[in-house]
Amino acid sequence: MDGRRPVGWWVRRLDELLEQGLDDVVAAEGLGRRHWQVLQSVAEGQADRAAVSASLASFAGAGELDGVLADLGGRGWLTAEGERLQLTADGRTAHARLAAAVGAFRRSVAAGMTEEEYAQTVAGLARMVANLERTRAGGG
Structure with a gap:
């Protein structure tokens, strides 16, 4: 990878x-x-x-x-x-x-990922989306 x-x-x-x-x-x-x-x-x-x-x-x-x-x-x-x-x-x-x-x-x-790893991956992506949406909305 x-x-x-x-x-x-x-x-x-x-x-x-x-x-x-x-x-x-x-x-x-x-x-x-x-x-x-x-x-x-x-x-x-x-x-x-x-x-x-x-x-x-x-x-x-x-x-x-x-x-x-x-x-x-x-x-x-x-x-x-x-x-x-x-x-x-x-x-x-x-x-x-x-x-x-x-x-x-x-x-x-998700093969080979623990439930925790999967949840952390999804949470990290969700946070990135929220950050970008906030930035686009002018919230910095």
Whole structure:
């Protein structure tokens, strides 16, 4: 491992590999990462379109979200009554199947790390994000 690279390089490379790896996991179902994110968001209780849209704002624009919602609806995995989104029985089954595969992928990402090391890594990244957001907001 090249420890001389700056954190930005590692974050970008990790993001690329996470995107590719998760896309590979969900591709077995003919899905993309956004499909998984929507299924997970709705399963976690974000039951309206605005909440799902807000949680995915950094990842997907409204047009992409509309396409994903239409695809999941077409598969019979998701229903929409107005702004309210709900997984169907088939959607809950698909979510459970995908959650198992995504969980295995996530465990492989952290292989060789203790729970403490993982928590420290996430906490350090969260602190860096907070620092940069504060700086961008003019808080120094």
